[in-house]
Amino acid sequence: MFKRILGLALILSLMLLVGCAPDKKHGSSDVINIVATTGMIGDLAENIGGHRVDVITLMGPGIDPHLYKASERDVSRMSGADIIFYNGLHLEGAMAEVLERMGQRSHTAAVSEDLSEDILLSPPEFKGANDPHIWFDVTIWMTAAKTVNRHLTTSRPEFKAEFDANLTAYLDSLETLHQFVLDMAGQLREDRRVLITAHDAFNYFGQVYGFEVRGLQGISTASEAGAADVRELAEFIVERKIPAMFVETSVSPRNIEAVKAAVESRDYTVVIGGNLYSDAMGNKETVEGTYLGMVRHNIRTIVTALSDDREKLN
Numbered sequence: 001m002f003k004r005i006l007g008l009a010l011i012l013s014l015m016l017l018v019g020c021a022p023d024k025k026h027g028s029s030d031v032i033n034i035v036a037t038t039g040m041i042g043d044l045a046e047n048i049g050g051h052r053v054d055v056i057t058l059m060g061p062g063i064d065p066h067l068y069k070a071s072e073r074d075v076s077r078m079s080g081a082d083i084i085f086y087n088g089l090h091l092e093g094a095m096a097e098v099l100e101r102m103g104q105r106s107h108t109a110a111v112s113e114d115l116s117e118d119i120l121l122s123p124p125e126f127k128g129a130n131d132p133h134i135w136f137d138v139t140i141w142m143t144a145a146k147t148v149n150r151h152l153t154t155s156r157p158e159f160k161a162e163f164d165a166n167l168t169a170y171l172d173s174l175e176t177l178h179q180f181v182l183d184m185a186g187q188l189r190e191d192r193r194v195l196i197t198a199h200d201a202f203n204y205f206g207q208v209y210g211f212e213v214r215g216l217q218g219i220s221t222a223s224e225a226g227a228a229d230v231r232e233l234a235e236f237i238v239e240r241k242i243p244a245m246f247v248e249t250s251v252s253p254r255n256i257e258a259v260k261a262a263v264e265s266r267d268y269t270v271v272i273g274g275n276l277y278s279d280a281m282g283n284k285e286t287v288e289g290t291y292l293g294m295v296r297h298n299i300r301t302i303v304t305a306l307s308d309d310r311e312k313l314n
């Protein structure tokens with residue numbers, strides 16, 4: 001009898017032990033804690049990492065990465081992360097120091113690190129440095145996806161098969177997206193493929209999808225647009241009969257409105273064709289809160305506003 005009670009007690013305590021043991025699948029030890037600077041990078045990490053990652057994105061909708069400074073909370077989040085993903089190429093200009101400091105003790109990775117020099121653009125206004133807006137060429141973002149996959153796999157080799165499967169599926173979606181943008185751009189008459197925006201974010205976009213691109217401010221929003229820039233752009237719009245220009249969700253519309261007024265003083269009308277998601281995505285709950293949705297929104301907005309036959313596209 002005593003033996004039976006003892007045996008039962010042993011079984012019970014074993015059951016308790018098993019019940020109390022952390023469930024490996026859902027415990028925090030198996031989740032890779034990631035901090036991403038921009039929404040586009042956070043979205044990429046979520047797509048490749050799937051349920052194996054927990055991603056915190058530092059810069060939300062409407063936030064300008066060129067000017068963003070890390071808060072104390074950001075620094076503590078970065079310190080607790082398994083991997084910190086950032087864009088690099090000086091996109092996070094005001095975070096350079098903190099990212100460098102983090103790089104000395106944490107796993108940090110620039111999603112641009114595998115891009116070769118011949119793929120990167122170096123517009124003259126950026127004085128020898130590379131243009132950081134790589135996400136606008138979907139094929140370049142495919143390379144960034146592979147970079148993220150490599151770092152996730154280094155961190156947790158046991159999930160390699162999962163990360164590889166996620167990568168393959170996401171690369172398929174990106175390929176479809178790339179074709180969609182090409183097809184949409186192809187609907188525009190060639191002389192209509194001129195994209196005027198608040199800052200020079202669209203050089204990669206212009207190169208791959210066949211648009212001439214003019215930004216009022218330089219590559220970084222840190223450079224101010226002067227009166228001469230406004231005048232020059234206004235003259236360009238009148239001369240080339242550009243029907244529309246665009247504002248960006250992460251840049252103040254003030255300068256673009258100044259151009260519009262300068263164009264009107266020259267007896268020509270240019271419309272503001274809509275809001276483009278350039279350096280930040282839309283709200284998390286919306287379609288534009290994903291990279292795929294943001295790129296689709298941009299090309300639809302651009303083609304609709306610059307098209308001869310706007311109704312046909314809606």
Ligand SMILES: [Zn+2]
Binds near residue numbers: 133221
């Ligand atoms: Zn930018």
